[in-house]
Amino acid sequence: MVEAACFTPRPVHDGRLISGIPLKWLPLPRSLRMKIHINGQLLDKEDAKISVFDHGLLYGDGVFEGIRIYHGRIFRLTAHLKRLYESARSICMEIPIPIEEMEKATLDTVAANNLQDGYIRLVITRGVGSLGLNPFQCPRPSVIIIASTISLYPAERYEKGLNLITCATRRPTPAALSPQVKSLNYLNNVMAKIEAIQAGCEEGIMLNEQGYVAECTGDNVFVAKNGKVYTPPISAGGLDGITRQAVIEILGQLGFSCEEKMMTRHDLFTADECFLTGTAAEVIPAVQLDRRLIGDGKPGPITAQVVAAFRELVKHDGTPVTYAS
Numbered sequence: 001m002v003e004a005a006c007f008t009p010r011p012v013h014d015g016r017l018i019s020g021i022p023l024k025w026l027p028l029p030r031s032l033r034m035k036i037h038i039n040g041q042l043l044d045k046e047d048a049k050i051s052v053f054d055h056g057l058l059y060g061d062g063v064f065e066g067i068r069i070y071h072g073r074i075f076r077l078t079a080h081l082k083r084l085y086e087s088a089r090s091i092c093m094e095i096p097i098p099i100e101e102m103e104k105a106t107l108d109t110v111a112a113n114n115l116q117d118g119y120i121r122l123v124i125t126r127g128v129g130s131l132g133l134n135p136f137q138c139p140r141p142s143v144i145i146i147a148s149t150i151s152l153y154p155a156e157r158y159e160k161g162l163n164l165i166t167c168a169t170r171r172p173t174p175a176a177l178s179p180q181v182k183s184l185n186y187l188n189n190v191m192a193k194i195e196a197i198q199a200g201c202e203e204g205i206m207l208n209e210q211g212y213v214a215e216c217t218g219d220n221v222f223v224a225k226n227g228k229v230y231t232p233p234i235s236a237g238g239l240d241g242i243t244r245q246a247v248i249e250i251l252g253q254l255g256f257s258c259e260e261k262m263m264t265r266h267d268l269f270t271a272d273e274c275f276l277t278g279t280a281a282e283v284i285p286a287v288q289l290d291r292r293l294i295g296d297g298k299p300g301p302i303t304a305q306v307v308a309a310f311r312e313l314v315k316h317d318g319t320p321v322t323y324a325s
């Protein structure tokens, strides 16, 4: 059995002692323990387990979504669920519950964990099968919903901007696997992330096979130049990001033109500004690529406007969670 990897929200780690035992070592009362949804049941984190024969583990065979909760609202939940069901359909996997039930289960899991702000991970695995690859021997996919928190980059990078490298690892051609499938096999992105971290950077630009900018390891890319904003088209090999779409809408409302354009590293080196978007990343400036400054090496004014507008948007654009009073 594999225990779901996640963190239990704890009371404040303030060094308090109870009967000489640090508070953080005492078991949490049941009502405060993280609850994880597995196949229709809300389980304590310790009991949230799936089989080692699940093809999600054996082959990375499955799909997932990462979704943010802001101020008690789940941001763009419908769009995330649509993408989840499309990813599943693309890999011939029938999610065992209808989309409306998934929406309710997601809202209920967030409410059960009393999370006003956080991050949801929806995971659908192919399910239990034999050790062989054949997915048709897995009768029922497993549904896992984790409501927790995430922090992708150090907080100061949201002020100072990220340093990027160009990864040698390329995005796979769509002929191998469509980048639109958010599959449980993220090794391509993991290898690129390793390169970025080993180069002392927080994030890496991933090119497609032709050398055009596709995206980052878990984010979409935008640049600003001469007052206009550009982002690679989805056909360059990136995921059709939900934050990307929200930012394109924001740019329109702010009066900036945003054009989809095939880009090379040249377009990033010569841009005035660069920023990344993603559910986990949110909107974050990038100020260096391969140790060269982008613009003047500081987050720019268009980026600042987008960040501010995005923070406003998430306050009201979302499906409200009903919490127990």
Ligand SMILES: Cc1ncc(COP(=O)(O)O)c(C=O)c1O
Residues within 6 Å of the ligand: 066, 189, 215, 216, 217, 218, 219, 220, 238, 239, 240, 241, 242, 243, 244, 277, 278, 279, 280
């Ligand atoms: C590879 C990749 N690109 C881009 C994104 C950003 O997409 P979204 O804004 O929908 O989170 C993600 C995260 O989901 C991702 O995994």
